[in-house]
Amino acid sequence: MKIAIVGTGYVGLVTGTCLAEVGMDVTCIDIDTKKIENLKNGILPIYEPGLEEMVLRNTRQERLHFSDDIATSIQDADVAFIAVGTPPGEDGSADLKYVLAVARSIGKHMNNYMVVVTKSTVPVGTARKVRAAIEEEIILREEPLEFDVASNPEFLKEGAAIEDFLKPDRIVIGVESERAEDIMTKVYKPFLLNGHPIIFMDIPSAEMTKYAANSMLATKISFMNDIANLCEIMGADVNMVRKGIGSDARIGNKFIYPGIGYGGSCFPKDVKALIKTAAENGYEMQILKSVESVNENQKSVLFNKIQRHFEGDLTGKTFAIWGLSFKPKTDDMREAPSLVIIDKIIAAGGKVKAYDPVAMKEAQHLLGDKIEYAKDQYDALIDADALLVVTEWPEFRSPNFKVVARLMKDSIIFDGRNIYDIKEMEESGFTYYGIGVKPRY
Numbered sequence: 256m257k258i259a260i261v262g263t264g265y266v267g268l269v270t271g272t273c274l275a276e277v278g279m280d281v282t283c284i285d286i287d288t289k290k291i292e293n294l295k296n297g298i299l300p301i302y303e304p305g306l307e308e309m310v311l312r313n314t315r316q317e318r319l320h321f322s323d324d325i326a327t328s329i330q331d332a333d334v335a336f337i338a339v340g341t342p343p344g345e346d347g348s349a350d351l352k353y354v355l356a357v358a359r360s361i362g363k364h365m366n367n368y369m370v371v372v373t374k375s376t377v378p379v380g381t382a383r384k385v386r387a388a389i390e391e392e393i394i395l396r397e398e399p400l401e402f403d404v405a406s407n408p409e410f411l412k413e414g415a416a417i418e419d420f421l422k423p424d425r426i427v428i429g430v431e432s433e434r435a436e437d438i439m440t441k442v443y444k445p446f447l448l449n450g451h452p453i454i455f456m457d458i459p460s461a462e463m464t465k466y467a468a469n470s471m472l473a474t475k476i477s478f479m480n481d482i483a484n485l486c487e488i489m490g491a492d493v494n495m496v497r498k499g500i501g502s503d504a505r506i507g508n509k510f511i512y513p514g515i516g517y518g519g520s521c522f523p524k525d526v527k528a529l530i531k532t533a534a535e536n537g538y539e540m541q542i543l544k545s546v547e548s549v550n551e552n553q554k555s556v557l558f559n560k561i562q563r564h565f566e567g568d569l570t571g572k573t574f575a576i577w578g579l580s581f582k583p584k585t586d587d588m589r590e591a592p593s594l595v596i597i598d599k600i601i602a603a604g605g606k607v608k609a610y611d612p613v614a615m616k617e618a619q620h621l622l623g624d625k626i627e628y629a630k631d632q633y634d635a636l637i638d639a640d641a642l643l644v645v646t647e648w649p650e651f652r653s654p655n656f657k658v659v660a661r662l663m664k665d666s667i668i669f670d671g672r673n674i675y676d677i678k679e680m681e682e683s684g685f686t687y688y689g690i691g692v693k694p695r696y
């Protein structure tokens with residue numbers, strides 16, 4: 256099988272690399288010439304555990320290629336995946352301009368039958384627009400070219416993307432012809448053989464499945480954050496409540512951790528886009544509107560605790576921040592809660608010295624000299640008035656608290672991810688604030 260992946264970002268690069276890993280001949284295409292040049296030289300644009308080694312190996316074995324020229328690279332492809340970004344437009348709906356631009360390029364340059372698969376997260380009805388864009392170009396060429404469209408939403412999690420792609424809970428594929436279904440079955444055959452199910456469905460259902468999945472996950476997070484805030488008011492410990500409800504199989508123990516709000520490039524934009532799609536079609540997504548507003552409030556929860564502790568005066572105070580990426584094991588800072596917290600601290604007259612195991616470069620790109628960058632997690636603590644745990648990287652879980660206390664000006668921790676135990680922290684002499692747990696002072 257010859258595969259073209261158009262858009263070589265988090266999804267495109269992981270998809271291309273993993274399909275090469277199971278034996279396909281893959282070309283990853285991007286309009287970002289520098290990104291492609293770097294990839295050809297073995298330099299990756301993103302951090303994802305295990306990805307670099309896999310890219311290098313598959314490139315060496317000549318199953319994985321990179322190109323900035325869609326015209327030549329999609330020639331003879333059996334399948335073209337569209338994996339470009341679908342950022343929120345001004346009104347919250349998914350902006351399809353990159354997806355449709357790629358569809359037009361495919362129509363312009365394809366030379367044989369192929370299945371054009373949308374992997375980007377797109378609203379119901381997009382496949383129809385993709386089909387129309389390709390058809391328009393083919394008509395201009397006056398050549399008898401045939402193609403099918405399909406929808407294959409991606410469910411990988413940044414930080415565990417390779418594992419998720421190679422061992423998916425399920426592969427969802429929307430098709431409208433048997434020919435496309437056969438070809439997509441061939442593409443994913445190695446995964447099927449390993450017992451990972453493919454769920455074939457119609458295209459609108461596949462498109463909707465992705466939004467429903469992300470919206471459900473965002474709902475779990477906002478629900479738990481709401482419960483955490485109430486726990487704190489009522490003197491209950493949300494960590495206990497979480498264990499109590501998570502042991503019920505109908506609820507499950509995953510994705511019910513309270514924190515400082517969801518971020519990243521997917522949940523915020525996908526929840527917004529689904530609310531917008533519904534509104535455009537005369538329906539109000541009442542639950543999702545609340546999910547969004549709880550999340551907005553939650554991004555301020557840690558800062559509000561800081562304000563209260565310092566009685567509203569952060570002038571001249573230095574805050575050590577552990578973790579900048581929106582979640583562990585990625586360098587992605589799109590919509591990261593750290594950005595909101597940093598802005599608020601700086602606006603209130605405080606200073607920030609931050610450390611993240613892999614997102615320092617990305618942070619420098621986004622924040623410039625707004626903050627100070629630490630060499631390591633302990634360096635960030637020197638003379639800090641308080642420590643803020645913003646991303647739950649494994650290396651932050653069991654630090655040497657004696658060293659932590661010695662380096663800091665004052666032993667205060669604001670733990671936005673509940674990675675420490677309130678009782679232990681208080682017994683070790685720290686002033687500790689978690690989420691949904693009431694400090695004993």
Ligand code: NAD
Nearest residue numbers: 262263264265266285286287338339340341353375376409
């Ligand atoms: P990204 O921003 O990391 O990558 C998109 C890439 O597309 C960029 O490299 C960009 O240069 C390239 N591009 C844009 N226009 C192009 C064109 N005309 N031709 C060729 N390349 C072009 O985006 P991402 O995070 O990989 O997300 C891609 C899509 O997948 C989005 O719709 C997103 O919602 C969805 N998704 C993302 C994740 C995730 O965890 N990041 C998970 C599931 C689904």
